[in-house]
Amino acid sequence: MKLKATLLGAAAILAMAGAAFAERGSDGHVNVLYWQAPSILNPYLSGGTKDLESSSLILEPLAGFDEKGALFPRLATEIPTVENGGLAKDLTSITWKLKPDLKWSDGTPVTSADVKFSYDYCKAPDGGCAQASKYEGIKSVETPDATTVVVTFDAPKPNPYLAFVGATSPIIQKAQFEKCLGAAAPTCTEANNGPIGTGPFKVVSFKTNDTVELEANPNYRDPAKPAFATMTLKGGGDAEAAARAVMETGEFDYAWNTQVNPELQTQMTAGGKGHFVNGFGTLVERIEMNLTDPSSDLPEGERSTVKHPHPILSDINVRKALSMAIDRQALVDVGYGTAGQPTCNLVPAPEAYASDNTGCLKQDMAGAKKLLDDAGWKPGADGIREKDGKKLHILFQTSVNPVRQDFQSLIKSWWTDLGVDVELKSVDASVFFGGDAGSPDTFQKFYADVEMYANNFDGTDPEAYLAGYKCDKIPSPATQWQGENINRFCNADYDKLAAEMSATADIAKRGELAKKMNDMLTKDSMTIVPLVDRGRLSATSNTLGGVVLNVWDSELWNAQDWTRTK
Amino acid sequence: MLTYALRRLLLAIPTLLLISLVIFLLVDLAPGSPMSEIPLTVPPEVRLKMIAAMGADQPVFVRYVLWLRQFFWVEPMHQVDLLFGSHIVEGQQRIISYQTRGPVFTVIGERIPQTLTVIGTAYLVGVLIAVPIGIYSAYRQYSWFDQLGTFIAMLGYSVPTFFTGVLMIVIFAIKLHWFPSIYNTSLKVTDWASLLAQIRQMALPVLVLSLFNAAEISRYTRSSMLENLGQDYVRTARAKGMGEGTVVLKHVLRNSLIPVVTVIALGIPGIFGGAIITENVFKVNGIGAALIGAIHANDLPMVQTLTFIFAVLIVVFNLIADILYGVLDPRIRYD
Amino acid sequence: MLPMLRPRGRTMMLDAPAPALVQVRDLKMYFPIHTGVLRRHTGDVKAVDGVSFDIMAGETLGLVGESGCGKSTVGRALIRLYEPTAGSVRIAGDDILSLAPEALRRKRPEMQMVFQDPQASLNPRMTLAQIIGEPLIEHSGLNPTDRLARIYELMDQTGLNRRFANRYPHEFSGGQRQRIGIARALALNPKFIVCDEPIAALDVSIQAQVVNLLEDLQDRLGLTYLFISHDLSMVRHIADRVAVMYLGRIAELSPRDALYARPLHPYAEALLSAVPEPDPDREGSRQRIILQGDVPSPANPPTGCAFCTRCPKVMEICTTTRPILAEVEPGRQVACHLYPSEARSNQPNSRHAAPSGSTGGGSSQHQQHGV
C-alpha cells in the first residue's frame, strides 16, 4: 500500500516535472490554418473574427474569458470585484492592477500608460475604431501609477468588464502606435501588421490575407511558455480544404472553423490524423418575423416601418404555428451534425443567462394546424389558409449559403404542409449583411416577411444584445436603416426590463432579467424563432496537445499552453 | 518603330482612363458593402464610423478623382521618394485597402512573388512543352502522337482547373501524400531540402496550370506549323538539299513561331492576373486570390487598382505583341 | 504574241546517241484519301498514274495539260519532293527513288526546281543572300568571301542588282522574285531543273524576260529542263519535245514541231486547237474543238482510256482497255487505240508502258529500268 502510494507519488512528480521543466520553444513548429486569412493584426481597425483571433496570439487584454465563460486575469493581477475592492460599490469605477515586471516583446516595460493609450487610440475621432462599443460610457481612464489603471464610468456600470477584457479589446503599445491616432491609423501599416504585444508569440512576418509567421515571444511572462518556438498561421481556401489539411493530409495542426457537412465530418474523422473539437456559444441560427408590413405596394420609406403593422404576422397565432411546424432536430442533422444543437432560446448560453425554455424542440404539426384553425385561418380552395381575405403568403429570405438554402427548402415543405404559401429568396451575403442603406436586400431593411440568419453576442454578457430589441433600436429610414431591432419589436415592458438590467449588478438578478427578456422575444411572442445553437467546429491534430476550444474569447486563447504530444 | 510605339501608347491613355472609370463605376455599383464581413456583434454606429474612416461614404466621383490622383501621382512619387529619399508626397494618403487598412501596393508587392513563381513557371513550363509537342504533332500529323496530343489538349482545355486541381489534391496529396495540398508562401529556398520542398509544393499547381496553358499553345503551334509545312518555301528548302532538321526547325519553325510568339506575349498579362481558381484551390495566395478576396470583401480600392493594372498590362502586351510581330516578320513594317 | 521572245538560236544535236539524263519509268504518285472520324484509308487520288519518259542532256521537255492533271506532281515526284508510290527515276545515273535520305540530300544539288509561285517559294524571313547562300553553306564548302562572290555572280547571271542582296523577298517585284528562285536553283550548278510553271504568276511582259533568262542559262550552262506549263505558246517556244498529260497519264509525247503541226492523240488535238496560230492563214482555218463534260476525278479515273469519257472518237475498246504509250511514228509516242502499234498488245491495263526511246534511240537500254 505504502509502496504503491510512493510509486504513484513519484510518477506524479515526474509528470509534473515534465510540465514544469518544459522549455520555451522545445516543441518546434506548429501550423495553424485560418481559411479566412487575417487582413490586419490590429483588432481596433477590423472587426473580423479572423483578424481578432490571429492578433490574440500577440496582443492581450487585461483579462480574458476561459472555456466556461469565466473571467481570468491575463495582464491584470486579479479580476477586480466589489469584494476585493477593485470595483467601486456604486459600480462607477473599476481599478485594474497590472502584473509586476510585464514586458513587451521588444523588452520595454508594460505600463498603465499603455492601457490608457489603448483607450485613447480607440476613442480618437476619425479612426473608425471597430471596438468603440467596448469603450462606451467611460468618463475617464486614469493612471495613478505605472501599474494601476482606474476606469471611471459616466454612470453605474453593472457590467464593467468590457473595456480591456477579451480579444476584442487588447492593450497595444503606446510607443508603437503613438503616431497612429485617428485618421493617421491606416498610415501605420507596419504597426498594424506587426503589433508589439505581450502574448505568447510575436510577429516575424505578415503577408496580408495569406500568412503570418510567428515566433515565441522571448519576454513572455511565463518563462517556460510557449512550448512552440515558431508558428505559421496560414490562410486561404475553404472550410473543407482546411479540415482536410488537418484530418487527412496532416499538413496542419489546427484548423479554425472547419464547418463541413455532417457526412464529411464522419468521413474525415475516420482518417485518424486528427479530431474535431466543438463548443457551443451564443451563435443562434434563427428566423426573424417581420412585425411590420414589407409590402411593395407601400410607398418607399414606409415599407417595413412601424407605420404599417404586418397584415398576417401581427397575429401571434400565426407566428406560433409557424414555429411549431418546424423540426429543429432535422435541421441540425442536415446542416450541422455535431456542430449544432436545436434551441428555443435567443440566449442559449452561458448558463447564468440561458432560459430553460425547451417547448419548441418537438415538432407539432397537428397542434400548429389546430392553432390556425382555431384562430380563424381556414384553408381556401387552393389549400392556402386565409382569413378576412388575407392569405397566408410568406416571403422567406436569407443569405446565399448551402446550409441556409437546405433549411429554407425544409422549412418551406413544413409550412406548405401547414397551409402556408411560401416564396423563397436568397441574397448574396455581401449584400444581405452589407448594411448598404441604398440596397433593398439588406437584412436590416427586411423587405420580406421572415428572414433567417445567425447572430450572437460578444463575451458572456447579453445585456447589450438584448437591449438591441428595445423600441428605439428599430431600423428605419430615419436611422439610415441602422439598428439591431430587426423585427421592429416594440414592447414597453420589455424596454423597462432592459433598463432595469442596465442598472443591476447582481449576477443572479441579471440572469433572471435576461431569461425573462429572452422568453418575451421567443416563446411568449415568437417574434424570434430560434432554430439551431451553432457551435464552433475546429479541427485539431492528434499530435497537438492542450487545445481547449473556447467560444467566449479567441479560439487561440491558450496557444501558450499548446504542446506537441507525439 | 519607336514613334509607332509612342503613338500607340499615347492613344492608349484615353482608352485606359475610360476603362478605369468604367471599372470604378462597375465596382461601386455592384451590390455589397465593405462591412459585410464584419460580424454583427459590431454595432451599427460603429460600422458607420468605420465606413467614414475608410472614406467609403464619399460620393463616387470624389472617390474616383482621389483614386486617380493617388494612382497616377501619389503612388509613383512614393516610389520616387523611397528611391531617392525625397519628400514629394510625404504624408499624402496612398491607395488604402478597405480590408487591410494598409496601402494596396504593399499587398500587391507581397502577392507578386508567388504569382510569378507559380503562375509564371506554369506558363513557362506550358510553353516549353507546348511548342515541341506542337511541332512534332504537326510534323507527324495524324500519327498516334498527334492524336494523343489532340486528346490531351482537348482535356486540358475543356476540363476546368478547379476540377483537375481538386482531383490532383485528392489523389496526390490526400491519398498518396506525395505533395502538399497547401502552398507555403513563406518557404525560403536556402538549401537543397528547401528547394525540394519548393518544387514539391509547386508541382501540383504548375502541373494543372501548365496543362491548361500548353493545351492552347500547342494547338497554336501545331496549326501554324501545319500551315507553313505545306508552303512552297519548305519544298524549296528541301530541294536545296537541306537536312530535315534544318528544314523543320529553321525554315518552318521560325516562320510558324511568329503567330505563336504573339499569342504567348498576349498571354503574359494573364500571369500577372494570376490564376484565380488555381490559386484558390492550392492556396497559393497570389494576385488572383487577392483579387477574388477583395471582390468578396467589397474592397473597392484593391479591386479597382488590380483590375486597372491588368488593363494596363493588357494594353502594353498587345503593343509588345504587335512590335514583336514586326521584329519577327520582315514583311511587316510600322512606319 | 510574245514579241519580246528572242528566237531560239540553239540547235539540238538530235542525232547524237547519248544516254538520257533523266529516265522516268511508270511513275505513280497516289495521295491517300482518309475519311471518317477514324481517318480510315478509303482510296487514293491518282495524281500521277504510270508515267514514263526520258529527257536527254541539254534538252527541254515541255509538260502540258489542264490544271489538275498532275504536272506539278510529276515534277515534284521526279526530284523526290514527294515520295512516289511506285516507279523509278534515274537522274544522271542515280536511282533517285531508292536513295537513302543522306545520299539524296547530297544528290540534290544536281536536280533543282523553280516553283510556280515565286512569292510562296521563298522563305519570307530570309534575305536574298541567305536564300541563295544557304545551299552553298550546306553543299559547297566555300569560305564566306567566296560564297559572297558566288552569290553576286548568281545575281549577276540572273540580272539581279547586287545592292538587293540584303533585302527580303517581299521587297521584290514578281519578276525579280522569280529571278531569285532561278538564282537559287542555279546556285549549286545543277544538271537538271524542273521549271514548274515558272512564268504563270508573272505579268506577260515579264514572262518573256524570265523565259529568255532560262534559255540563256541553258545555253551557257548546258542545263536540262522539264518545263511545266499550261501556256502552250510558251512551250512551243521553249521546248524541244512536248508531253501532253491528261488525268495523271501521258497522252502524247512528240517532238514540238510535229506535235503542233499535227497532234495525234485526240486530247492533244483538242488541247492544241485552242492555241492561236502565229501563221494568219492557218489561224483562219483553225477549228476549235470544244470538249464536252468535265475532267473525271483523279480519285476515280475511268477504266480503259482516261480520256474515254470525253473523247470525240471514243470506241468500244477504249472503255475497257487502257491504251499504253507507244511509239506510233518515229519519235512520236501516243497512248490511244486509234493508233495501232506493235508494242500495244491486247493486255488490258498493261503496266509495262515502256516507251521507245526518244528520237536519239537508246530504248533497249531503257527497258531494263521498267518496272
Ligand SMILES: Nc1ncnc2c1ncn2[C@@H]1O[C@H](COP(=O)(O)OP(=O)(O)OP(=O)(O)O)[C@@H](O)[C@H]1O
Ligand atoms: N498533297 C496532295 N494531296 C492530295 N491530293 C493532291 C496533292 N497534291 C496534288 N493533289 C491532287 O493531284 C492532282 C494533280 O495535282 P497537280 O498539282 O499535280 O496538278 P497540276 O497539273 O500541277 O495543276 P496546275 O496546273 O493547276 O498546277 C490534283 O487533282 C490535286 O488535287
Ligand code: SF4
Ligand atoms: S483511246 Fe479511245 S478514248 Fe482514248 S483517246 Fe484514243 S480514241 Fe479516244
Ligand SMILES: [Mg+2]
Ligand atoms: Mg501545278
